[in-house]
Amino acid sequence: MNRMKDSVESAVDSDAIAVERTLAGDRDAYRVLVERHSRNLYRLAHRMTGNQHDAEEVVQEAFLRAYQKLGQFASRSNFGTWVYRIAANYAIDRVRQQRREEARKEKPARDDLYGTETDPVNLVTDGKPLPERLTLSAELREKIEDALGALTPAERTAFVMRHWEGCRIEEIAEVLKSNSGATKNTVFRAVQKLRRALEPLVSARAQARAMGTE
Amino acid sequence: MMRHPNEEELIAYREGETAQRESITTHVAGCEECRKELERIDAVLAALDALPVSDPGEDYERRVWQQIASRLAEKPGRWWDFSLAGRRAVKWLEPRRWAAVGAVGVLVIAAFVAGRLTKREAPVTNAAEAAQVRERVLIVAVGEHLGRSEMVLVELSNAEPRDPKQKQINIAAEQRRAENLLEENRLYRQTALQEGDAALASTLDELERVLLDVANGPEEVTPAQLETLRKRIEARGILFKVRVVSKELRERQKSAAKPPAQNDSAKKEGNKI
Numbered sequence: 001m002n003r004m005k006d007s008v009e010s011a012v013d014s015d016a017i018a019v020e021r022t023l024a025g026d027r028d029a030y031r032v033l034v035e036r037h038s039r040n041l042y043r044l045a046h047r048m049t050g051n052q053h054d055a056e057e058v059v060q061e062a063f064l065r066a067y068q069k070l071g072q073f074a075s076r077s078n079f080g081t082w083v084y085r086i087a088a089n090y091a092i093d094r095v096r097q098q099r100r101e102e103a104r105k106e107k108p109a110r111d112d113l114y115g116t117e118t119d120p121v122n123l124v125t126d127g128k129p130l131p132e133r134l135t136l137s138a139e140l141r142e143k144i145e146d147a148l149g150a151l152t153p154a155e156r157t158a159f160v161m162r163h164w165e166g167c168r169i170e171e172i173a174e175v176l177k178s179n180s181g182a183t184k185n186t187v188f189r190a191v192q193k194l195r196r197a198l199e200p201l202v203s204a205r206a207q208a209r210a211m212g213t214e
Numbered sequence: 215m216m217r218h219p220n221e222e223e224l225i226a227y228r229e230g231e232t233a234q235r236e237s238i239t240t241h242v243a244g245c246e247e248c249r250k251e252l253e254r255i256d257a258v259l260a261a262l263d264a265l266p267v268s269d270p271g272e273d274y275e276r277r278v279w280q281q282i283a284s285r286l287a288e289k290p291g292r293w294w295d296f297s298l299a300g301r302r303a304v305k306w307l308e309p310r311r312w313a314a315v316g317a318v319g320v321l322v323i324a325a326f327v328a329g330r331l332t333k334r335e336a337p338v339t340n341a342a343e344a345a346q347v348r349e350r351v352l353i354v355a356v357g358e359h360l361g362r363s364e365m366v367l368v369e370l371s372n373a374e375p376r377d378p379k380q381k382q383i384n385i386a387a388e389q390r391r392a393e394n395l396l397e398e399n400r401l402y403r404q405t406a407l408q409e410g411d412a413a414l415a416s417t418l419d420e421l422e423r424v425l426l427d428v429a430n431g432p433e434e435v436t437p438a439q440l441e442t443l444r445k446r447i448e449a450r451g452i453l454f455k456v457r458v459v460s461k462e463l464r465e466r467q468k469s470a471a472k473p474p475a476q477n478d479s480a481k482k483e484g485n486k487i
Contacts, residue, residue, distance in 0.1 A: 014430045021430075026400070027286060028423060032430045034282065035275040042274065046267045056270065060282050067286050144265050162229060163259065169231065184231055191225045195258045202261050203254070 015079040023070060034063050037080050041087045047160040048091040050145060058094060062087035081171075088157060088175045095153045140201055147197035151190050158183060159190035218248055221255075228255055350467070352409060356402050356418075357463040359395065363421055364456050366391045370428065371444050371453075382434040392428040399425060417459045424452050 015036070021029030038059055045058035066073070066083045073082055148156060154176050161167040161175065173183040219227065219238050226232040227242075242248050271277070370388050403418035424447055435443070447453065 014432060018430045027283070028426050029430065030286070031279050031283070031423075032426055034279045038275045038278040039270075042270055043267050052268050052270065056278075059278055063278065063282050064285055067282075140261065141265070144262060163262070184226070187229060187231070188222050188225045191229070191255070191259070192221065194262065195255060198258050198261060199254060202257050205261075206257060 058091045092153050092157045147194050155190035158186040162187045353463050353467045359398050360456050360460045386433040392425045396425045417455050
């Protein structure tokens with residue numbers, strides 16, 4: 001445990017050094033920061049936006065914004081947390097803007113986003129997936145995407161940051177520019193909505209599995 | 215807890231955001247209805263957990279940098295910030311920076327003196343003479359720098375835990391040396407560029423990236439992390455390139471040290487520096 005704490009602290013320290021170097025005009029030091037944190041930001045951005053293209057745009061923009069504001073950051077906190085927050089802020093703004101601009105865009109082809117070979121439902125099977133399983137998994141995937149898409153940007157952000165990224169309520173509240181109580185409610189509301197949307201399918205899948213038809 | 219917790223309370227419990235954790239745990243343990251309700255919530259969240267994030271590819275980190283590098287301003291943030299300028303000034307007063315600054319200073323002085331000495335007698339060859347002197351100083355200084363860099367990288371490649379039972383390897387010493395070398399490296403690279411030595415500048419640029427990786431990594435690394443670092447060093451072939459350039463520089467140094475063929479007094483004076 002201490003070792004893990006030490007390694008986290010040393011990563012934070014080395015981030016601080018890289019920030020200092022960047023501020024001193026060393027662009028390659030910023031490269032170290034970009035390469036170290038881009039995958040974490042990508043994961044967050046992908047879950048918030050729901051697709052690879054937008055996620056990559058969010059990551060790039062977050063690093064560009066962080067670079068512009070680096071003088072204001074001045075190692076007061078952890079660079080990773082700071083740039084992560086910038087990405088979350090930008091992602092929620094972008095999703096809100098897209099929602100405003102696009103009344104309803106045609107849904108992207110699901111297989112482009114999540115190839116069938118990476119489908120978790122297929123991964124748990126030993127042999128070739130049954131046709132029913134394929135149908136069900138594609139259906140579930142689509143339902144999940146729809147359910148996430150039906151959340152408000154604030155609910156999606158709160159759910160992603162809390163459930164997938166394990167962020168503290170206070171961190172989420174900062175991104176949502178809200179207080180802790182309201183943020184907790186936003187998380188609960190998101191889970192409730194997802195449950196309403198997904199439970200029928202999830203239960204049917206569980207029943208099918210229990211009966212041996214899946 | 216006597217009453218059944220409602221959905222919101224169960225979600226809060228599942229998310230670890232409740233003050234009634236113990237009482238809900240006790241209740242759920244003895245209430246099948248609530249246990250099933252909790253299982254249903256769990257099943258939905260588990261299905262969500264399984265939703266994959268599409269893989270952006272192995273070289274994603276590098277790609278992000280390539281995409282943004284050209285869009286970054288020359289200086290980040292508020293370069294006019296007084297406190298920042300103060301911090302930079304203090305950094306430049308650190309003794310370790312003086313070695314590299316000194317070497318480049320020698321270059322400038324050498325070029326100046328060469329210019330002065332050759333000015334009166336051979337004005338036509340002034341520029342060539344000054345360039346030769348600059349090159350010789352650069353060759354010696356960079357040669358030594360590459361030797362020191364090579365040593366750090368070799369030591370790093372051979373690093374092992376002091377005690378085989380230890381799971382972490384401390385590379386703090388190598389890191390500090392890499393950090394010191396970085397400063398020198400940057401100055402030599404810039405000088406090589408100004409001198410038009412693109413090949414040397416390119417090798418120094420690659421070396422700088424490796425030194426940056428080392429200097430900015432954690433002090434304590436696991437054998438796996440060290441292996442990754444070694445692989446990155448190997449992938450760039452930097453040790454090989456450094457050795458080749460070092461050898462080349464030594465040869466250039468030898469040929470530069472040979473007495474000039476021409477009986478030119480200005481050239482002889484220049485060679486003394």
